[in-house]
Amino acid sequence: MSVKLIVGAQWGDEGKGKVVDLLSNDIQVVARYQGGANAGHTIVFDGKEHVLHLVPSGVFFPNTICIIGNGVVFDPEAFIEEVNMLKKVGISVENRLFISKKAHVITPYHKLLDKARENETSQMAIGTTGRGIGPAYQHKIKRCGIRMVDFLNFEVLSEKLRNNIIAENKVFKFIYGVDELNAEQVISKFKEYAEFLTPFIADTTLFINELIDEGKNILIEGAQGALLDIDHGTYPFVTSSNPTAGGACTGLGIAPTKIDDIIGIVKAYCTRVGNGPFPTELLNETGEFLRKEGHEFGSTTGRPRRCGWLDLVALKYSVMINGIKEIALTKLDVLDKMDEIKICTSYKFQDDTLKSFPTDLHILEKLNCEYVTMKGWKTELKNFTDFDELPIEAQEYVKFIENYVKVKVSIISVSPDRKDTIFVN
Ligand code: GDP
Ligand code: IMO
Ligand code: MG
Numbered sequence: 113m114s115v116k117l118i119v120g121a122q123w124g125d126e127g128k129g130k131v132v133d134l135l136s137n138d139i140q141v142v143a144r145y146q147g148g149a150n151a152g153h154t155i156v157f158d159g160k161e162h163v164l165h166l167v168p169s170g171v172f173f174p175n176t177i178c179i180i181g182n183g184v185v186f187d188p189e190a191f192i193e194e195v196n197m198l199k200k201v202g203i204s205v206e207n208r209l210f211i212s213k214k215a216h217v218i219t220p221y222h223k224l225l226d227k228a229r230e231n232e233t234s235q236m237a238i239g240t241t242g243r244g245i246g247p248a249y250q251h252k253i254k255r256c257g258i259r260m261v262d263f264l265n266f267e268v269l270s271e272k273l274r275n276n277i278i279a280e281n282k283v284f285k286f287i288y289g290v291d292e293l294n295a296e297q298v299i300s301k302f303k304e305y306a307e308f309l310t311p312f313i314a315d316t317t318l319f320i321n322e323l324i325d326e327g328k329n330i331l332i333e334g335a336q337g338a339l340l341d342i343d344h345g346t347y348p349f350v351t352s353s354n355p356t357a358g359g360a361c362t363g364l365g366i367a368p369t370k371i372d373d374i375i376g377i378v379k380a381y382c383t384r385v386g387n388g389p390f391p392t393e394l395l396n397e398t399g400e401f402l403r404k405e406g407h408e409f410g411s412t413t414g415r416p417r418r419c420g421w422l423d424l425v426a427l428k429y430s431v432m433i434n435g436i437k438e439i440a441l442t443k444l445d446v447l448d449k450m451d452e453i454k455i456c457t458s459y460k461f462q463d464d465t466l467k468s469f470p471t472d473l474h475i476l477e478k479l480n481c482e483y484v485t486m487k488g489w490k491t492e493l494k495n496f497t498d499f500d501e502l503p504i505e506a507q508e509y510v511k512f513i514e515n516y517v518k519v520k521v522s523i524i525s526v527s528p529d530r531k532d533t534i535f536v537n
Contacts, residue, residue, distance in 0.1 A: 129153025152411025183363020349388020
């Protein structure tokens with residue numbers, strides 16, 4: 113038995129969905145612990161692509177139990193859409209998908225608040241996904257949030273919705289000057305949701321701890337990535353949760369001592385969607401090339417992703433704050449056609465070499481990256497199955513990363529498809 117945690121080690125979209133699905137074969141439980149439908153996790157097998165926003169990526173294995181933990185902010189509309197999409201492709205979630213009673217609920221006012229704030233603060237806009245994530249976590253912390261358990265008592269749910277909408281309508285009217293919400297319409301929609309959602313709502317804290325005690329193999333699936341973490345990321349250009357490893361404990365109600373392994377998902381270069389500092393960003397034809405070769409367009413919003421070289425200073429920081437024990441390196445094939453590949457190995461700010469990943473936004477935006485240049489392999493990696501048979505240049509690229517961050521690369525992904533994966537012994 114084991115409890116393995118999968119975390120995004122960069123700015124999200126590292127390929128977590130592919131790796132979670134790929135490892136789900138002999139797993140009994142897959143659980144999400146933070147974020148919400150801002151996530152877009154892509155899974156490809158049998159020539160078909162599936163994108164999941166809320167349901168854990170282990171769902172395509174029919175006997176796997178899927179858990180949406182208390183740390184997730186749950187969007188009923190997105191969830192119902194996703195369950196229906198899964199049904200259409202022949203995947204039933206009945207009696208094996210559970211949502212924590214303690215998870216907070218995203219409502220229409222959260223989505224409106226998210227959009228209104230982004231529009232108003234254009235200069236400092238974060239470039240959110242518009243899914244209401246920030247405002248939902250705001251209400252959780254403010255202690256006026258609606259939780260999944262409230263769906264089990266319609267009177268309580270209606271009263272909380274009504275009170276919150278009365279309060280937020282003042283904000284819509286007097287601060288943002290946008291249309292107010294009709295509380296009774298929202299309540300009636302939520303009554304429909306309650307009927308759909310009731311069979312899924314459970315005490316997942318107790319359940320997952322029982323499953324751990326029974327010795328089940330469990331995968332915990334992070335969303336977003338370390339550099340988008342509300343505490344450790346490039347604040348304020350972050351999401352509103354803790355994608356880093358510690359978030360898995362609070363977001364599921366399991367003890368740190370229960371986690372056996374932490375796998376960091378690392379893209380072979382870097383991408384970022386939305387605004388905020390990105391030290392190795394390439395605003396030139398090489399960046400364009402990466403975007404084109406890597407199909408770097410957001411899985412949730414379709415926005416073009418910003419692209420840049422692999423940043424080992426940021427990765428080393430991510431390894432430290434997550435306690436990453438092994439790396440799954442994804443999208444190595446995207447670099448197949450390059451003559452030369454650069455890797456950032458240090459940051460300089462005003463002639464000083466920085467000793468660690470900076471906290472100060474001003475420094476992050478102005479620092480200079482120092483690079484090592486490596487020779488490209490100019491070979492299609494897709495059909496390789498064995499690390500030792502990879503072109504020597506590709507092996508060296510992987511070894512350079514391992515030596516720098518002092519963590520072993522145990523998985524190399526060379527196409528979006530589940531089957532195109534190299535397990536390194
Ligand atoms: P996630 O949010 O971390 O699950 O990642 P996304 O699904 O948002 O983005 C990763 C994208 O890269 C998806 O389109 C995947 O299908 C694709 N992908 C994953 N691994 C590989 C790989 O090794 N090579 C290539 N070319 N594409 C990959
Ligand atoms: P996955 O799980 C990449 C980014 C948004 C924005 C910032 C805040 O697919 O890796 P939010 O809507 O969360 O308030 O937006 O975070 N962001 C992501 N970027 N991958 C994601 O998820 C992301 N989820 C949020 O673009 O910059
Ligand atoms: Mg994604």
